[in-house]
Amino acid sequence: MAAKQAGQSVATSLALTLGSAVLWGLAHLWVGRRVTGALLMGIYVILVAATVTALFKAQPELLSLAVQPGWLWTLALCALLFAAATVTVAIRSYQLVRPEALSRPARYLSALAVGLLCALIIAPMAYVARLALVSKHVVTSVFARETIPIPVDPWRGRERVNILLLGADAAPARPGVRTDSMTVASIDTRTGDTVLFGLPRNLEHVPMPVGPARDRFPYGFGGEPPYTPGLLNEVFQYAEDYPDMVPGVPTGHRGPTLLKRTVSDITGLNITNYVMLDMGGFANIIDAMGGVKVTVKEPIVYGRQNEGLISAGTRRLSGSEALWFGRSRTDSDDYVRMGRQKCLLNAVAKQADPVTVLRSFEKLADATMRAVSTDIPQALLPNLIDLSDKVKNAEIRSFQFIPPLINTANPDYSLIRRKISTILAAPAATPSTLAGPSLAKGVRRHPGHGAVILDSVCR
Template structure:
């Protein structure tokens, strides 16, 4: 009977007296364990363990195929799915479980091989091959679990857990604040301010730049700051800090009036940010659903994580130095340049030899260049670096549950020419602003042109 079994089932009942047979069998088992984990146990060992390994492997393959197809068809949907906390928990648990299962299956496969019965010259090679595969596959699964964990932590640290908000008049209006906690400054203050208005269907974006020397600054109806400054912030030099500029609102509220916005922290914001939101709503006449704060001090890390940005530099700009160009460490030369994070940071910051309005325009250029770098492929290949940098640099109240939607919207935005509206001279006099005129300019910019009726 044993001879018959050996002939009919050579893997499960091999001729153990033949070293050639046992060597070939050993190679077959370790290769099968690689190609389809669990198959070695089904053929030569514990069938229950083998079936569990096969089912787990098939689930993994099916999931991988679905993800690959979706990456080709709709990559932003994949990004949106894996940006959710529950999905990342599931990935992490499955990856850890599969890593452990692979270790168990590989060690059991080595037991089934019975190396002592293989040719002495082949024993080390078979064992080494199995161990290398063990380290490679289980290590990859374990690394996937680490990535999922770091992504979950980074995303929950950046994005809000609140419910998503509907668009206003068909648009999402997002306040962008460039916070600068650079050398010689106490704390962080928003150094650049803009509102990006995005069509919720087409993705067409309009960037509205707001100068920090706008004075006075109105607040939106219902704002607690409107009650304190009914004529506008800075009217007749009325404010509670040294300089009554637009970005001083953030500082004043953070230092002296944080109780005006008791729910700010709970909503993944800050009192100063909420006051700035009320101010930019008053300036633009738009309802601002979300904000994004970028800390310029750590901004270079995000640019480096994205692989740099390409900018067409219009004029020579200093790197470092004071207003008299003392201490300049280098220059950004005119022409098309692919900048690393450090250079891009100074391209956005540099004030010497240019005006604040020039700097605002450069920051808008940089925002557009960074948006173009945020492709699904870039995020997928450099995710850990982007997540690590983003957690230190970016803060927002955009809900984590809306990441997929906004990723899809951003993909549409990338394919369209972004429109820019700068509320600066000569169109706007920051020292004597006409807000009816400004609101009209904003509405004209964000209202898509209607098709002319056919004759």
């Protein structure tokens, strides 16, 4: 009978210890230490209530903090301190409620149970701390450190923010990269309304910005004949290969600097920053997600040597398959490929839900650091997070400068600038701004997001 009572006492003490880990102060109140118990319980309730409120009521603010290295350090430290405090409370609670007389086996087993409880407390908080530190590493590795202070309101006096989005592709037979995908995202800083302007990679006779680049190519970019045809997608690598094109700019920055200036002249927009995604690295991101589901309307040739087909239908593509889904031009052309690339990016964005991201966070972080490059400064990220929250609930339109509107062999660059000016001046909710011959066959407005997509290639 005594052994049975002792067993019950051990079970009760362990239950109270577990309860104190879930709600600080429970064991203290049980043994009559009301002041300490109430104080611990009050602190715990305040911490939990503040955390839950922040998660549900202040998500944009939390996202802004989540891209600031200093706050990420703080989050990691707070997670570890919370774990240490909870472990301390649990151990002290067990000391208060454990039976006075225990056999040696019962003492060892109860100590082991408390140790396991402490491990269960530490593990999730250690994981949170690791996620915070990995996030900090991503932010500091991918985004630039700005020596000039960022204003409290960086959008003051600026109606729009224009960011150049690049998809870079390399090939075994050629050195360097080619920016085969070029899109300007023009975002209204007040409403978040966004227009995506797609530029074909094969625009010729591209006017170069004033300075050494125009001095070398006074009649438009000519590349390196007979080795290259002189297309827009060559400008980035050409600047990297010839430092005198952008004097005073270090290696790795010359390409994006000249391309931003060039695209600014083409579009008439002031492009301040760029984001470049390496397509090979993009395949790693998709693999880290576990693949991406898309609906393929027509079979697509897979591989450089036509190894097979990505057959029509709704299917989950691996990173390699998705890469060829966005890269292949066999039996199609650049403009259909541009449409597939937008479909692919849209699918990835939709399927990168919080559960998927958390499940593969470290793999995604590693792939992102290897695939993404940008000159967006770290200090600007909180403001961009705020702006992206407006974009999420705003109108997104897309416009491709492709034939028959634009003859890529002899482009009318003044027409491109006029079209852009007209589109940006039109109300965001007016679909007719995108109607007419400027849209390729098969383009429709996506009813859920206001975007224009290519119906003929995917859904």
